[in-house]
Structure formats: structure tokens, C-alpha cells
Amino acid sequence: MRTADDTSIRRIDLPLDTAMKAAADQGKGFALRDATSLGRYISPAYAGNFKACFEKQKPNLRAVDFFAVRRSEKCPLRVGDDIPPGKTPKVLGVSLRTAVHQLVEAGFAPDHISVDTLDEAGNRTNERHWSWEVCTQNPTAGTPFSADLKPKLVVEASCSGD
Structure with missing residues (x-):
């Protein structure tokens, strides 16, 4: 998953909602990505449950990509590293x-x-x-x-x- 321009990826360790607010306060857009190899969807609605491990500035777009994991997880050493997958939740009987x-x-x-x-x-x-x-x-x-x-x-x- 690593590419030639990975040197532009910077390690950070911030609550994802804090990182998103900082980007918005600077007038930047942002994209949320899984920092692991799992390819999980990271929803802005649940940003409080995640932490940003890495960021990649997109200066031409005035935007930043945040690479995140759940707050309970350790940040990987590099974007795209493997971690064990979580389990599908039980949703039977709920709305x-x-x-x-x-x-x-x-x-x-x-x-x-x-x-x-x-x-x-x-x-x-x-x-x-x-x-x-x-x-x-x-x-x-x-x-x-x-x-x-x-x-x-x-x-x-x-x-x-x-």
C-alpha cells in the first residue's frame, strides 16, 4: 500500500474529531481513511470513537487526508499495516x-x-x-x-x- 510519496504522510496522534475541527478551522476539507490494511469505512458521525494516526496534506486542494484507527487500537507503524480484524456486531432484535x-x-x-x-x-x-x-x-x-x-x-x- 505504500507509495513513492509516502514521505508526505506525517505521524500525528490526535482524537479524530479534534483533527477534523483543526482542519475545518484552517478552511481545509478532509477525507477520512482507515490507517490499517482492513479498509474500514470511517464515518465522520463517529469521529469521537477514533484517533488520527497520520495525516497527508493536499495543498493544491486545501485539504488533508486523515488515517485513523479506533481509540481502543494502537496506531500502526505505517499506513496500511495489518491488524487483526474486528468482529461483525450482533444486530438481531434491534431497530x-x-x-x-x-x-x-x-x-x-x-x-x-x-x-x-x-x-x-x-x-x-x-x-x-x-x-x-x-x-x-x-x-x-x-x-x-x-x-x-x-x-x-x-x-x-x-x-x-x-
Whole structure:
């Protein structure tokens, strides 16, 4: 993953939300990237749960790339280093809204999460009922994270077989 211009990547150790605010205060845009080889999606909504390990200035764009890990993780020695993958969270029985938040926080990109909503008769509907509960999840809870996985949730007003 290292490239010839990696010398422009500077090690920092700041809470991600602090680094984002500093960039915004300087009138810069920013992109959030996983500092590891896992390729996790880093959501600005959960910046408080991450720390910026590295930054790469993009002076022509007045922007900066931040490379981050969870606050509970150690920063890798270099951008793209391997770390053990986390586990897919259990989202069965929680609301669709909560499930999506948990999956995004785990590193899944929102556009990789698909949802099937079933009405009372078990027919698929195009409506999103954010308060309905997740009855089926794939991958199952505990599956090692992979950016290639595309989580699929099935939600219903009430899961049968409880």
C-alpha cells in the first residue's frame, strides 16, 4: 500500500474529531481513511470513537487526508499495516436505525449495507421502517470484518419465532 510519496504522510496522534475541527478551522476539507490494511469505512458521525494516526496534506486542494484507527487500537507503524480484524456486531432484535449505526461504526460502508423490509404478510416492501427490528442478518454476528462483505438485513414489524 505504500507509495513513492509516502514521505508526505506525517505521524500525528490526535482524537479524530479534534483533527477534523483543526482542519475545518484552517478552511481545509478532509477525507477520512482507515490507517490499517482492513479498509474500514470511517464515518465522520463517529469521529469521537477514533484517533488520527497520520495525516497527508493536499495543498493544491486545501485539504488533508486523515488515517485513523479506533481509540481502543494502537496506531500502526505505517499506513496500511495489518491488524487483526474486528468482529461483525450482533444486530438481531434491534431497530434498523441502531443496526445500521452499529454496522457503520464497525467499519462497513453505508452503501454496502442492504435492507429488505417485509410487511405483515411477509412480502417485500420498498418502505424503510427505521424502528422495525432486524430479524435476519448476514454476515452473522462474530464474523471477522472484511471490507468486501456486504451486510444484508431483513427487518419486520415483529420477528416471528421469538
